[in-house]
Amino acid sequence: MTQAPHKPEETEVSAALFAEIQQFYGRHMRAMDEGRVAEWTGDFLADAVFATNARPEPQRGRAEIARNARAAARQLQEDGVLRRHCVGTLELRRAKDATLVAKTYALITRTVVGGRSELEFVCTCEDVLVRQDGRWFIRHRQVHRDDLPRD
Amino acid sequence: MTQAPHKPEETEVSAALFAEIQQFYGRHMRAMDEGRVAEWTGDFLADAVFATNARPEPQRGRAEIARNARAAARQLQEDGVLRRHCVGTLELRRAKDATLVAKTYALITRTVVGGRSELEFVCTCEDVLVRQDGRWFIRHRQVHRDDLPRD
């Protein structure tokens, strides 16, 4: 197998790691969708950067990320909106520096009770994950909403 | 790693178990969507409870769950509707009594041939799974449709 012309993807990331990262996202997205903003924010390193084409500037540091997330959660609650981040189509690679690069697709749905669920937007997410204290943290996140210009 | 302040998620559920439960849902949802109601129903324990905010009372026991599922499947067939339960964003935890708690998101799509596929509704599902005879069964299911009041 070491002579194979193609690099087999299964040696890049173990099944254990793949499942662990799937768990990470299941928990992470649910924390946000259920308004547990502090838990969601705790998945970012203190000096994490969160860039998205929905904002003109990257958010720098957990404090700023948390502030924006709290404001967004409050707005959703005031509007009576249930938002879900349905995440999947994971592709996971280990970088040379022992970080992980995790690419996902997310379908974001929006529902007001009594109304109809809608696909609010579609985005791709590329996270750089690092391991500290026995768990994974987000060091860098790049989100692209498909419906907005890519800068 | 045992001194870590956060409980690492990877020790909670093994990759083998995580994959097994993903397989469970792939098979389970497909059985329903393809009209194999008896196979779908067979994933519930005889005394399972299925609660959903789409019904005023929980369904108690496999016989009642089966009766309702057959009626729903018949209705879809009469209406020429293809429904898909696109399930994902799994979060899996092992409870102290050796049961599993599996949380998923599902996007339910509705299509009539010649028409356009629609997002019919979004729901969250929380199952308590127990192992018997070498496989997993649903002991309790709680579904919440986002578009309906949460009781």
Add this chain to the structure above:
Amino acid sequence: MTQAPHKPEETEVSAALFAEIQQFYGRHMRAMDEGRVAEWTGDFLADAVFATNARPEPQRGRAEIARNARAAARQLQEDGVLRRHCVGTLELRRAKDATLVAKTYALITRTVVGGRSELEFVCTCEDVLVRQDGRWFIRHRQVHRDDLPRD
């Protein structure tokens, strides 16, 4: 466990294999969605067959599959459309001849920058995968769009 009346699904396909195939699809779908058609096409065997109810005849051979994929990618680019294949709900079985049968659901979204993301169509996909040179290839693909007649 060998005396169990039901075949436990976890012995059919290992977690390692399940994760590997999830990685395969994450990479495969992303290649198509990002316009890397040659990479996507390279996942098919030279004599692969790709049947879909969106075409009157199956596409036979990687060259024909590639030609059609390039044309589709060009069309999307001309129309300024971002298409995503959000794949999931995997069910994986090993066939007797050492091939794999992988069933997935895909939600295909369509977005034009400045517009709104839409669910374009829903399809089911059944692939026969074979292992060669240390990796998996598609030998046969059957796609069914829910919104089109099933032949």
